[in-house]
Amino acid sequence: MGFAVELTLENPGPEPRQVRVPKGMLFEVQDPQLHVQNLVSARDYEFALDPYSTITVVVDAYCANKSLAPPSLTPMNVTPFVMLADPTSQQDVWQFFSPR
Amino acid sequence: MPRQGTNKPLSGDSSDAAGSSDRASLVAAAYTQAPPGRIAGWTTSSVLDQPTRTVSSSPVCPVTPRLYVLLRLTHLVAPPPPINKVAHEVAGDLSRVGLGTYRVVTCEEEVRLARILLATSLTRLRGAELPECFARIRNTILAWQQQSDFPAMAKSCSALASARALTQSPSQASASAIPKWVLEEFSNCLLIDEELLTEGKGLHVLGFERLALQNCPPLLRHVIRDGLLEQSRELGLRAALRSLRNVPPPTADEDLPPTTVRVYCENTDDLYLLATRAYGDVPTGELGLGGRALLISLCLERNAKRVGEEVELPNASALGLRYRRRSGELTDRVLAQEIRVKSVLGRS
Numbered sequence: 193m194g195f196a197v198e199l200t201l202e203n204p205g206p207e208p209r210q211v212r213v214p215k216g217m218l219f220e221v222q223d224p225q226l227h228v229q230n231l232v233s234a235r236d237y238e239f240a241l242d243p244y245s246t247i248t249v250v251v252d253a254y255c256a257n258k259s260l261a262p263p264s265l266t267p268m269n270v271t272p273f274v275m276l277a278d279p280t281s282q283q284d285v286w287q288f289f290s291p292r
Numbered sequence: 293m294p295r296q297g298t299n300k301p302l303s304g305d306s307s308d309a310a311g312s313s314d315r316a317s318l319v320a321a322a323y324t325q326a327p328p329g330r331i332a333g334w335t336t337s338s339v340l341d342q343p344t345r346t347v348s349s350s351p352v353c354p355v356t357p358r359l360y361v362l363l364r365l366t367h368l369v370a371p372p373p374p375i376n377k378v379a380h381e382v383a384g385d386l387s388r389v390g391l392g393t394y395r396v397v398t399c400e401e402e403v404r405l406a407r408i409l410l411a412t413s414l415t416r417l418r419g420a421e422l423p424e425c426f427a428r429i430r431n432t433i434l435a436w437q438q439q440s441d442f443p444a445m446a447k448s449c450s451a452l453a454s455a456r457a458l459t460q461s462p463s464q465a466s467a468s469a470i471p472k473w474v475l476e477e478f479s480n481c482l483l484i485d486e487e488l489l490t491e492g493k494g495l496h497v498l499g500f501e502r503l504a505l506q507n508c509p510p511l512l513r514h515v516i517r518d519g520l521l522e523q524s525r526e527l528g529l530r531a532a533l534r535s536l537r538n539v540p541p542p543t544a545d546e547d548l549p550p551t552t553v554r555v556y557c558e559n560t561d562d563l564y565l566l567a568t569r570a571y572g573d574v575p576t577g578e579l580g581l582g583g584r585a586l587l588i589s590l591c592l593e594r595n596a597k598r599v600g601e602e603v604e605l606p607n608a609s610a611l612g613l614r615y616r617r618r619s620g621e622l623t624d625r626v627l628a629q630e631i632r633v634k635s636v637l638g639r640s
Contacts, residue, residue, distance in 0.1 A: 200634040201622075209630055212621045218613065219636060220586035222577060225564070230586050231638050246634060255640070256586075257593050263638030269582030270633055272539075272575070272623040273613040288612055291594045 194282065195231050195253040197268065203241035213237040213251055216275035219268045228263050229255040232275060232285055254285040529555060538587065538608040539573050539615050550610035557603040560592070567591040570605040580633025581626045587611065 197219050203209050217233040231253035239249055255262065279285045532553045540548050553570065557563045567588040574584040590611050595603040608615060617624045625631035 195638070195640045198635075198637040198639065200636075202632040202634050203630070204632055205630060207630075209625060210620060211625050211631055214616075214618075214621055217622070218583075218586055219638060220582050220584075221589065221638065222582065222585055224585045224589040224592060229638070229640075230589055241631065253638075257589065259593055259596065260589075262640035264640065266638045268636040268638045269577045269585070270580055270622055270626060270636060271583040271586050272581060272615050272617060272627075273583055273586060273608060274616045276609075276612045276614050289590060289593075291597075 195229075195255050195262070197231050197233070197251040197253050198248060198265075199251055199270075200246065200248040201239070201241060202246040203243060206243045208243055209241045211239050211241060213239075214274055216277065216279065218256065218271045218273045218275070219253065220271050221263065222267050222269055226266070227260045228266050229257045229260045231263065231268070232256050232279070234279075254279060254282050256285060256289050258286040258290065533569055533572075533605075536570050536605060536607045537573060538571055538583075539575075547614050548607060548609050551607045552610045553605040554602050555605065556601065557595070557599060560599055563592060563595055563599055563603055564588065566603070566605060570607075574608070579626055579629070580636065581623065583608075583615075587613075 199213070201211065213233055213236070215233055215236045219231045219233070221228045221230055232255075234252040234254055237249070237251055239247060241247055275285075275288065277284070277288050279288060532555075536551050536553050537548050540546070555566060557566060568584075570591070571584045571587040574587055575581050576584045587608060591605060594606070594611075598604070617627060622631070626633055
């Protein structure tokens, strides 16, 4: 797997939390004018966060933009968007997002 | 050479149509200007609330009607001695305008006319507060006309001296101070001090397609996107973009249908601005949850080879994405503020 998202999450409350990151979830580069690739979660993940804790997890990912530069510790955001597909390879993702 | 009170046929102002090629426009805009056609004895009228004047025309005059400039050929600036050099050429780009002599060049076979909006003497009308009908009656049109052996080829140019003050003082002139009515009525305007004009020092019309600015620097350079056609385009674009929703309402069970708006787009900067508008309902990164930059990025990539022609603005569904907030997933936890996103770093 060529790409990854380093995700640092905090549970600010007194309750333990389970968090799922679904396969196909997109992570965006904060500045689209940087022309850096956005990333797609390559599989389902589930994490447990203890009360008042912070964890850093690494999520394997595919790149969503074939024509852009690869990220290099590039600041990103979580997005509420998931792919309407079930990609099994990088090629699948590029094919999916390529202009039709 | 300018002349007064001519009854020569006047060609229409097609600057709006010319401008259509260099601005983002909705190709399928529902509102369009009347198509070019034969015009015989058409009455020039305007939004300026001035008496109209019927201008005879030759039987064949295949031009687009002037829509909002009243032609009053009574206030002409005397031409100065000929100036041999052309300091600059202005083809719709006013950003480089300064002192000098200008040639208003043709664009796609349509004459782009210079319209010069003149700041009025501020001691007269404080136009912003005046009723529209009163504020407009003292506008003055400066017009000059091309000489031609063929009446149908004769063309007119015009400039407008506004009766309404734009700002409290010329020094306050700025893009942000331009009132809405200016934006609605005029395009490609220069703002010039009226006193200098009336003294005959500042502006000289040098015959068709030429004018000179001497001792009279523009107070403001501002390309205004307006005109009836441009307004129509903007209305059409707004309407189209309203239909382009990316985030379903919280109560919706199903995702939004795929929708794509197609617009003409001149360059990447315009495309970026269009995309920003198209995805304006998407979060921008508050709480660490974004989405708008993603859609913009995908849109830019998809249209990389289309800039300069018709581009596509697909909504999230048409990009193959689904807005999803399922219980227990990261998006839901973040929106419920049960989890905070401290940082997200992408790497390869």
